[in-house]
Amino acid sequence: MPMNWLETSTENCTVQRTLELVGEKWSLLLLRDAMNGVRRFDDFRRHVGLSEAVLANRLRKLVASGILETVAYREPGSRTRREYRLTRKGWDLWPAMIALKQWGDRYAADPEGPPLEVRHADCGEPLQAVIVCGKDHGPLTPPQARTRPGPSARPRT
Amino acid sequence: MPMNWLETSTENCTVQRTLELVGEKWSLLLLRDAMNGVRRFDDFRRHVGLSEAVLANRLRKLVASGILETVAYREPGSRTRREYRLTRKGWDLWPAMIALKQWGDRYAADPEGPPLEVRHADCGEPLQAVIVCGKDHGPLTPPQARTRPGPSARPRT
DNA sequence: CGATCTGACTTCAGAATATGAAGCTAGATG
DNA sequence: CATCTAGCTTCATATTCTGAAGTCAGATCG
Numbered sequence: 001m002p003m004n005w006l007e008t009s010t011e012n013c014t015v016q017r018t019l020e021l022v023g024e025k026w027s028l029l030l031l032r033d034a035m036n037g038v039r040r041f042d043d044f045r046r047h048v049g050l051s052e053a054v055l056a057n058r059l060r061k062l063v064a065s066g067i068l069e070t071v072a073y074r075e076p077g078s079r080t081r082r083e084y085r086l087t088r089k090g091w092d093l094w095p096a097m098i099a100l101k102q103w104g105d106r107y108a109a110d111p112e113g114p115p116l117e118v119r120h121a122d123c124g125e126p127l128q129a130v131i132v133c134g135k136d137h138g139p140l141t142p143p144q145a146r147t148r149p150g151p152s153a154r155p156r157t
Numbered sequence: 158m159p160m161n162w163l164e165t166s167t168e169n170c171t172v173q174r175t176l177e178l179v180g181e182k183w184s185l186l187l188l189r190d191a192m193n194g195v196r197r198f199d200d201f202r203r204h205v206g207l208s209e210a211v212l213a214n215r216l217r218k219l220v221a222s223g224i225l226e227t228v229a230y231r232e233p234g235s236r237t238r239r240e241y242r243l244t245r246k247g248w249d250l251w252p253a254m255i256a257l258k259q260w261g262d263r264y265a266a267d268p269e270g271p272p273l274e275v276r277h278a279d280c281g282e283p284l285q286a287v288i289v290c291g292k293d294h295g296p297l298t299p300p301q302a303r304t305r306p307g308p309s310a311r312p313r314t
Numbered sequence: 315c316g317a318t319c320t321g322a323c324t325t326c327a328g329a330a331t332a333t334g335a336a337g338c339t340a341g342a343t344g
Numbered sequence: 345c346a347t348c349t350a351g352c353t354t355c356a357t358a359t360t361c362t363g364a365a366g367t368c369a370g371a372t373c374g
Contacts, residue, residue, distance in 0.1 A: 005193040005273070006204055014261025014271045015189050015254065021265070025332080028180065032172050036162040036304060041351050047163055047313070051333050056352055079341040081350065093260055094299050095286045097172065099253035104171025107246060108178070113308040114171045116162070121303040125291030129252045134282030142251050146278040147193060151270035156204070182361080198322050208362050213323055236370040238321065 002155045005147075009154045021065045022093065026050045027058055028100070031090065034068065035097060036116075039083040059084055067093070099129035159312045162304075166313045178222045179250065183207045184215055185257070188243075188250060191225065193273075196240040216241055224250070256286035 002008040010016055022028055029048050038044055045055050062068040067090040070082040098118065105114045118127050131145075132138030159165040167173055179185055186205050195201055202212050219225040224247035227239040255275065262271045275284050288302075289295030 005190070006195060006200055008272055010186075010204065010206065010272075012267050012272050013189070014266050014273075015258045016186060016261075017265035018257050018261035019185060023180070023182070023185065025180070025182075028176055029167075029173060032170070033162070035299070038163060042349095043163055045351095047167065049167065051335095052352065053334090053354080054332060077342070078350080089264060091299055092263065093256075095288055096253055096256035096260060098288050099250075099256045099286060100175045101172045103250055103253060104173075104175035106249065108174035109171050110169050110309040115165055115167075115169050115307050115310040116171075116304060117307040118302050118304050120290035120292070120294055120297060121301050123290060123292050123294060124303075125294075127288050127290055127297065127302060129256060129286055130289055131252055131255050131284050132287055133277035133280060133284055135277075135280050137277055137280060137282075140277060140284065142192070142248055144278050145275050145284060146281075147273060147275050150272050150274040152267040153272040199320095202322095208364095209323065210325080210363095211361065234371070235320080 001149055002153055003149070007156055008149060009156045012152055012154070021061070021067070024058065024061075026054060027062065028097070030055075030058055030062065031067070031086075031093060032097060034084065034086050034090065035094065039085060040081075041084075044084075062090075066090075095129055098127055102127075102129050158306055159310055160306070164313055165306060166311045169309055169311070178218070179224065181215065181218075183211060184219065185254070187212075187215055187219065188224070188247065189254060191241065191243050191247065192251060192254060196242060197238075198241075201241075219247070223247075252286055255284055259284075259286050 022031065026048065029050075030044060033044060033048055038047060041055065041059070044050075044059075045052055048055075050058075059068065063070060063084070066087055068084045069087050071085050072080050073083050074080045101114070101116075101118070119125060120127060130139035132140060179188065183205065186207075187201060190201060190205055195204060198212065198216070201207075201216075202209055205212075207215075216225065220227060220241070223244055225241045226244050228242050229237050230240050231237045258271070258273075258275070276282060277284060287296035289297060
């Protein structure tokens with residue numbers, strides 16, 4: 001069992017594995033749009049602004065990993081088509097998306113603010129991503145966290 | 158002012174701007190390592206496992222955007238060198254990192270668990286990324302959020 | 315004082331990935 | 345049965361990444 005992070009193999013790092021699924025160029029932007037209700041190939045293509053070849057690849061990959069699923073739909077006067085919807089697994093990336101948006105709102109927004117606001121439906125206050133612990137202590141800051149090797153920590157080869 | 162997301166320009170989207178800074182391949186993995194105490198060029202290179210050319214580019218970009226800063230250090234018997242440390246702005250990506258790790262811990266970990274554990278120093282409970290609102294209602298789920306165009310929303314051209 | 319070592323890069327050729335445009339396909343519709 | 349369209353594929357070109365080799369400057373060694 002490695003004693004510190006530099007000696008620990010990153011082969012089974014869960015951040016790394018997450019990024020292998022959603023960390024490619026465009027993937028998180030597709031999920032941003034999906035979380036805002038976009039579902040169709042052409043809407044993704046035009047709104048996100050990526051090439052069709054890459055879009056088809058990314059959607060395939062997100063479906064294969066269970067983050068999106070295809071659902072048949074039919075508009076009157078058109079044939080059956082498939083749209084892409086977030087699964088539970090996909091929606092579980094919502095806190096990460098809000099956390100990225102929150103950072104961008106603070107450090108990268110236009111002076112007037114962000115182009116999209118996400119608020120609590122009940123009270124109208126803006127959302128925040130915070131870190132708490134299993135006993136609801138928090139919000140926590142990095143110095144309040146303790147990091148240790150986990151059960152699958154293996155030494156770097 | 159656009160009425161819905163599909164008609165809204167993504168040019169000033171804060172998620173997109175965040176990903177332009179940290180969404181390239183390797184960037185978030187470098188920040189993962191930085192948050193775990195890695196500071197030196199060669200340690201990043203060996204532990205993260207990317208090429209030196211790309212590492213130099215990424216570090217330059219992260220320093221240019223104020224996420225990392227270089228600090229001179231000197232080990233006895235060596236010349237002065239520079240190490241890379243997270244700034245406040247860089248540490249503010251911590252909730253996003255924890256949120257990505259949390260998703261990976263749930264959906265992409267080895268059966269035994271993750272190779273790294275992050276717990277509350279005081280009570281030992283694992284950390285969680287949760288979404289709350291400014292009045293501390295929460296944790297919130299996607300259906301409890303309301304999304305609207307923000308102050309800088311512009312129509313798509 | 316010249317030779318060697320080391321950490322931190324830079325350069326470069328070849329491989330992988332993205333872009334933009336054109337083409338294909340299968341069910342409507344006229 | 346010819347045309348239209350959303351949803352892909354294919355392909356040539358451009359960008360980005362990889363792996364290896366080379367550069368540089370300030371130690372230390374002999």
